[in-house]
Amino acid sequence: MNDGKPQVVIVPCSGIGKAFGSVAREAGYELCDELRPNTTRLVALSKLVLGDEQARERVRRCPAITIDGCKLMCAAKLVKHNGGTVAREVAVLDAYRQHKELKPDGIAELNAEGKQLARVLAEEIAEVVDDLGRDASGGGNHA
Amino acid sequence: MPEFLATTVDKFTFRVATDRLYCRDGLWVFWIQPQGGVRVRVGLTDYLQQHSGDVAFVTVKPPGTKLQVGDDLADLETIKVVLELASPVSGVIVAVNDALELNPELVNQSPYEKGWLAEIDATDWEAGRSSLLDAKAYFEVMQSQAQEELKKL
């Protein structure tokens, strides 16, 4: 239940050519379904490619966190292309550099390390979501 | 900016800069200046970097390291592979590309320019260069390698 705090939009790239795209997608689900279901909302990147009006409106109204699997940063570029504000650009490759032991493999089915990397990434992003919530509400604690 | 030979395989276009020499393993050697010996710059080819994937870590041997052809010059870890890159020339490392420490993706983004690995004062250069390939010869090797990879799909 959203307690009136502004929602943060999460846009993973879901790139289909590399395991890192699957990590981005998995991290998006972990964050929006498990860790911060009340303060985040997943927006499909394909809608932003199409310029779907509802998706555009959402990224314009709420701060966005993008999760990209490669340095082409499709998610970040498309949020900006649609007039949104990217509050944080997250690159899975950077996360992997911080957690070298979690080497993702598999696109259709991520390996255990890839899933763990997604969890770690989602936890880190959850803190950013909390910070954004605090900023927007003038400094309260996240429930 | 160098000129390139290019070939497209599926959705990948591989470029070979025409202004330098190559080894079959996918490293280039660019003669930057004669300085008492022969100073060359070394890096990965476009084909090798694309084939290897997004680079996560690069570790180049430090300046002062003496190398023979085939000695370990650098270790490179991508999302797909861990590569031990063998030096294509003999000599002494005089500089490494510090930018790779913070931005190893330069190897992917600019393989022939900003993503260089090391500068080496080459010894026995005349003998060394004769074992290297010119751009046209490497281009043919690279095309065969790319076609072989395609068959594995």
Next chain:
Amino acid sequence: MPSLPERKVGIVACSGEELAEGTVTRLAALKVLHEIRRGETVTICLPLFLAGGEGDRAFAKFHPTITVDGCARKCAAHGTETYSGKPAASIVVGEIAAEHGIAGIEGRRCLNPAGQKAVDLTAERLAALVDQLLGKEERPDAGASVETPAASSDSAVVGCSCGSGIPVKVLTIAGQSVEVVALPLIFDKLREARRVPSEAVAQDLLEMVKVYNYVCPETEASWREVLVREFAAYCERELSR
């Protein structure tokens, strides 16, 4: 001049994160790519049409694409058409599921059995369309129409607009100006094989052209006639060199 590239089919999945059907598109595309049509297909990242990815764009210009969407918005189909070119075929998971009486696809992160069944069926449909586009089957009713690529009004040999360096030749066939992809390379290949213009070569020529270009069955006779005439002119030019 580049060599004649192997014909492949690009698959653009919407991968929509909000719906389980988006996950179905992704897994079905990967199943075709890695398992059932390995080596004949390439997946293309939809957002790369807008965010970079010259290689993906170039591939989609030269090779036929099939889009697979999770919902009726058809982001992949419309996005591909807007930023690349009209897909050769487009399918929607919901329609395939409805045809087979599959309801209750759920689990965008981990598909339920209905979703997994939808993955298999969607992959089979994609594979049938791949075969159709590669000319491996007589056009069965694969549940999606195959579209004609756009024509150009230019009148010379030019590079394909995809930037791949593949040359195209613009011909007038059945009253229409048509951009014939890879025709100069096909002519080179026939000449290398010491083929000369004849009725036999006309059919072979047409078959080779069909690998890289859509030829409407009703206009095949016109295509054959124009192609063999152009090949004869090409041979004459080469002889006079």
